[in-house]
Structures are given as C-alpha cells and as structure tokens.
Amino acid sequence: MTSAEPPGCKIRITARGLEMLKSQTKKFVEEEISNITMPEMRGSEGRFQYTIKNVKITELDLTSDLRFHPDVGLIFEVHNSSITLNFQRKILYWLFYDEGSINASAEGVNIFTSLHLSRDEEGRLKISNASCDAVITKMRARFSGTLGRVYDVLATFLTTGMRFVLNRQICPALNHAALVLVNQLLETIPVRSEVDNYVGIDYSLLSDPVVTGRSLDMDFRGMFYDLKNESNTLVNYAVNPVIREYDRMIYLALSEYFFDSGLYAYYTGGLFQFQIANERMPKDVEMLLRTTYLGTIMMLDPALMNHPVSLELEVTAPPRCTIKTSGASVSVVSNVKVLVLPPGKAAVQLSSMTMDGKFNAKVSMKGKRLAVHLDLRRFKIISNQSALESLALIPLQGLLKTLFQVSVVPLINNYTKRGVQIPLPDGIDFIEEVVEYHNGYIIVGANLQFRTGLRELITKQLSSSSDNSI
Secondary structure (H helix, E strand, O other), X not given: OOOOOOOOEEEXXXXXXXXXXXXXXXXXXXXXXXXOOOOOEEEEEOOEEEEEEEEEEEEEEOOEEEEEEOOOEEEEEEEEEEEEEEEEEEEEEOOEEEEEEEEEEEEEEEEEEEEEEEEOOOOOEEEEEEEEEEEEEEEEEEEOOOOOOOXXXXXXXXXXXXXHHHHHHXXXXXXXXXXXXXXXXXXXXXXXXXXXXXXXXXXXXXXXXXXXXXXXXXXXXXXXXXXXXXXXXXXXXXOOOOOOOOOOOEEEEEEHHHHHHHHHHHXXXXXXXXXXXXXXXXXXXXXXXHHHOHHHXXXXXXXXXXXXXXXXXXXXXXXXXXXXXXXXXXXXEEEEEEEXXXXXXXXXXXXXXXXXXXXXXXXXXXXXXXXXXXXXXXXXXXXXXXXXXXXXXXXXXXXHHHHHHHHOHHHHHHHHOOOEEOOOOOOEEEEEEEEEEEOOEEEEEEEEEEOOOHHHHHHHHHHHHHHHHO
C-alpha cells in the first residue's frame, strides 16, 4: 500500500529500540505460556488406570530473540529452552490406589513466530497476521511417592501425550497474545483525535510500514484540522522528511506541513484574535498611544480623550512555518486597530495598522508530547492609512513589540506548551531527546522508556475497554 501524499510525520524505530523491547516481550511471552490451561487426562495403560489434572507450568527458562524481518515485520524466536510443569495424579494399579504430584520438564523447546505488520482500514498500525511453529524435543516426568519407581513404566506414555497437548497449546496462546492483546495496545495510538476544544490531529498511516533488517519506518499524515470544519484542511506541499540515522532507539521527523496545518487549523478556527485593553494595557503604552493619536481624537470628539484606549489584533492570513538548519521560525501578518472604548457605546477606531511579525520557534519533547515555545524576533508596523502616519508610528515600534511580547505571545505559548501527543502507545515515552533542524523538517532522536511493563499496559487497556463498554 503506497500513497502519493507526502507524510507530515515519520517515525523510525531502530534495532536499538527493538533491543529494549526484547526483555519486555520475553516476559510477556513467559506469562502467556504460564497461563496455558491443559485439559484433564484420563485413560489406561496395561494394568494402570490414571487421571492427570491440575496441570500448572511452574517455571520457564526461555532463550529468546526479537528481530526485524525485511518486508514482513517482526520475528520472535525461542530456541533450546525448557518448561517445568507440575500436575496431580490418581493411579489405580491392581488393588493399589495412589495419588500425588508429578514434576515434568519439557526440554528442547523451540518456537518460531512471525508477526506481519500492516496498516488497517482506519490507518492504524496492527499485526495483521501471525504464523507460529512450536516444537518440544523431549519431555521427562519424575514420579513421587512410595510407588514412584513402579510408575516409571508410565513415564514414556504420559509424557508423549503431555508433549503433544502442550505443543498444540503454545501457538494458539501466542497467536492470541499478538492478534488480540498486542493489537489492543496498538489501538491506544491516536489516529484521529482532539488536541483541545478547537483542533484535532490526524495520525493515520499513509501506507504499510516499511521493515528492513535495521528499522521499522512509518509514514503518518501528521495533519491538524479545525473541529468545526474538518474538511477544510491544508494541502501538503512540504518536502518529505528524510531519516538517515540509526544510532538512537527512535526518530521522529516532522515537516513544515505538520506545523503549518496546525497554524492553519487555529487560524480558520478564529483563535488568532486578541484584544489588549484596560488592565492588560500598560499605562506607558496607553499614554503614548493617546499622545500619538491626540489629533485624531480631538478631530473625532474631544469627549473621547479620557476614555480607555485598546489594541485589537487579528491575524489576516494563515501563519507560515519555515524550518532551516539554523532553526525554525513562524511568520505572521496581522491587522492592528487602535480603538477608544467609550462606556456603553460602540468602540471608535483611531487607526488601522499592518503588523509584520516573525517568531523564533523552539521545539521540545517531554514524554510523548511535542511542544513549541515562541519568542518574538521581528516586529514591524505600517499604517494602512498614510505614509505620514507610518513615520509617526516609528516611536511606537519598540513599545508595541514589548507589549506583544509580554501580552500576546504568552497567550499563544499557553496553547503550544500543552503539546500534542505523538503516535506511540500508552506507557511508552521518549527520553534523552535531541532535536535537529534540517531544511524543511526537524528530527527528534530519542531513546524509549516503559513506564510500566508490557503486561501491565495491556491489562490496563483491557480494563479501560471494559469500563467504556459498561
């Protein structure tokens, strides 16, 4: 499955990242095999009549490996391992009746499981198919009790049956773990979800993941949208991010489109409108505005002289993000109106200006949330009415820049600091992040950390799904 649409977001999980998953996967598989339930066995052999029940796996000694398989997905392999079991016996031999426990060991346990990764209809990563082959080379039983040696004749017969039953139970257990339990964990990856009350984000996969011997690469749409008008989205013309590194566990690449679509969604949602008035208006700025527009006020109505002065800021076009090797920036063009606010009456406009602003944008990652911090770098205002007024506005440049820096920028950063979740399952976080800037995109290289074990994550997800269904 391929798509001509370039990704706004790409993720690479490297062989180092897979290495971290090995211990969690091994522990998870051991727990799944330990939970295998085996049926009660009844029968006779010669003069023996027997019942075997309460079969429990008491110990596992697995030597396992987890690796990428090109063009398929993942391979989980167990080789030359052992499983220890205990079960209860009831045996009738002639007139003798005996019961007790039996310890058995399965040796030469070899399991080969192939997990096929793909994109489902909703654009979510899933295990689409699992193939499994399990072989137990030999099985031994050790009888306890006064007649233990007599029962040794049963050992070969019973262990052959037990080996057959156990061998048939392993693969269904592992297939269920992969196709059901692990897929339920993958369902916690956000595909299309709300970021806040205004915008959502689309993290659907554009194609099946690409698997090589060194990595798992995934292309996501990485697009924000306005919750009130989800069909009004920005077309992606940005460059396709390129990830060349393999040193860290995971790499996240975000193109300019990722950020542009977010700016576009907030713009169409009407959030880029601000008013600075009353207690939010610094006294020195208000005094300078009143002095600058004294002539205008007197010509309009001298009675307006003592009423509050305000500034209204409205972004007039979607802001644009530019990413270069030197860093990221956001360009904004806004209309700024200077108003007088007479109590109980409509505001009176004194002037209209165009503000051309440029912000430095610093990208950071914490846990699974990507955040952006803005800092005003360039600020220029031009009168929309006359060149003469533009000259008169020069003394205002510095004060208005400071005003926007302390009043407007914090409001924007209040939204961006909350961050947006990147497409990873719950319970797995980024640590030791490093952000690199390239022409047209950024790359966040990091290592991974489990907040809890894989089993705990899946158990939590099952519990959450059960609660939601109720």
